[in-house]
Amino acid sequence: MFGNVPFGVSLLAVWGVLTLIGVVVTQNQPPGAYFTSYPAPIARAILRMNFDDIYHSVWYLTSVGLVLLSMITATFTKVIPRRLPPYRPVKIDAMPLHATIAVPGNEATVRARVEEFFVKRGFRIRRRDFEGTEWSFADRWNWARIGVLVNHAAILIIAAGAILYWMRGFSGETAIVTGQATQIPRTNTIVKLDRFSYTIQPTMTKSGMVYQPIDYVSHVTVTGPNGVPRPMVVRVNHPIDIGGTLLYQASYGFGMQFAVTHDGKTVSSLARRLLVEGDSLQIPGTSRSVAYQQFVPTVDPRTHMPSADPRVNDPAVILTVADSGTPLGQALVPLRTWLDLGAGWRIEPARYVMYSGFQYTYDPGVPLVAAGAVLLLAGLIISFYFLPARFHVRVDAEEGGACRVGLAATTVKGYDIFETQFRDLVSGLRTEAGKGAS
């Protein structure tokens, strides 16, 4: 039962439905987001059922596990034990695919000609004698039954690759500010960002000006366990390899140094800190805090609002001021101008420094997954395009120096699928065997 096709397909259906739920329900959002998007009972159900991270949920892993288990069972109980049916005589006329043709010549030459016809087309001939009647069996692509096995094995190999990553691999993100260095976690490698640059091309389209990013480049110095620094370049689609861990260009942003003054005097302890978007500063001795919300590369000179141009021309920052956690207001503050925070405090965005966001990944399962993918494709091609088929051929001498050739065909996938080829082969045989006789 566990290995039969309808049961396996039901499991595939469950797997498919769960996968689809993960497409429709946005994944890995904070709980509040689900209550904003859905009515409360549905949002609660999503969270309770773990549909907010469905691909790591018990449901999902169980469904995939059951699919694999069912597939393995089927492979051992159904696929591997199955052999081609034994060679045996058939009632030609009773087979759904059959034809009878007349070929001039005696039995031996006609049989030889028929067999030669099939051999030329990749069939392998076996002769068997059944109670004085000789039968020829022409088999083609019998090996292709291995296609199922190849496919099922491929899926297991891909699964093994994924499991290897869970067990031994890791990945994460790190941001490095220009001029600074970071050790990439779990590696003995230090990466220093020398410079980050981007190229953005303004392009006029039908719906207006679009600022299309063309290139993001991080120039880095990589120092591995041998202590020798090496300059390298990381760009999108061109990761670098640091001792088996790959480092990818993922994002970029603007770090900001703020000058904070109290009654006109600089507070140097606060000025030394570099904030990235989302960070905040607590103003000492008050209940106020300032959050560095967003960097605005270009302020539109006419509207004094952020423009869509992501290139740094006339930069500003958006700051949010809060008192005991309650937001008081938001302001767009151009660089080297200040914002009054009250009680003698002022804050000035003084200097921006770019940082580059990297993704690092170590995945020892990749070669397995790649091999599985190749096998999967090979198995599909074999299963779809190499149909094992057998012709049963019987040659009976008739009066007048001719023979009646009875042909019937079977395949491992029924008869309908072979109809056209059967017809073409029989037509070809009729022409060729006839020709050979004249």
Add this chain to the structure above:
Amino acid sequence: MDVVLMKFALIAYAIGAVVLFIYFFSREDWLRNFGATLAVAGCAAQFAQLAARYQETHIWPLLNLYGSLSLFSAMSVAIFIFFAFRYRLWFAGGLLLAIAAIFLAYGITWDEGVMPPVPSLQSYWAKIHVPLVVSSYGAFLVAFVFSIIYLVKDYGERRFAKRRIVTSTASGGAAEATLPGVPLSKFDPAPETFAAESAASLRDTPALAAAAEGGDVVAGWFATLPSLAQLDVLVYRAVAIGLPLLTLGIVTGAAWAHEAWGRYWQWDPKETAALTSWIVYAAYMHLHTRNAWRGLRCSWLNVLGFFVILFTYLGVNIWISGLHSYKA
């Protein structure tokens, strides 16, 4: 230049669809030839358009919905043309060309002009991955069209079977038709009759065969379609093109993601939607190994599969944002 080619293709498909629809009902040979010519000309114009656009801009033309939908309609027509020539299926061209024309027209509304690709799209994988995936969608569209024709013929058989039961009970069973050896398929290219073919057609749709023999015009029309068994095999052959292409498309997408984002699989909505489509067709492939599921149920599964493909292709981009969103 490329706008002219695109419009030419659209008009060719639209007229071709009408012509082949009429051919579906009338079976006039000249209509088939005319419709086939339009399909081939439209398809050639589309590929010429894509080439011209690439030549002019040196930007791979498939990276936005405009180029991708254009390739989708071109590939579905191309795959259909292959089937139509090989198995004499031009009668199905009306439905296919109409759908291809709709997608092409919709694609044109996404023409934003020429834009250089963003960094993550600047990869040779883009040139491989996108055509593969889009071609697989084209093959699944062809499978969908054949499934629809299967379902229509199956519906016809049921209707006539019901009618036959009604007539036979009304006249005490005397009107029960015997199964005659009518020539069932005008599209049957065989110069000789083989046991298998006529047997399949008679086994498939005995009520239609009997009514056609009795002179019923509608049944006679139905009977000229390929047998249900043949239609089922055609669906299977289209999926045999689509599923390996989709698999290869997903695999090359994974290879690209490995290079661009650091993980070959990210559980991004586009990826997971594609996985769902893949699961549906993998299920189809398994069910098709069972006699009881071939034909009717497998055809319905293909209809479902194509809707999942449409969701993967367009729905995800329009409703769900993610790494693959064209608007991102």
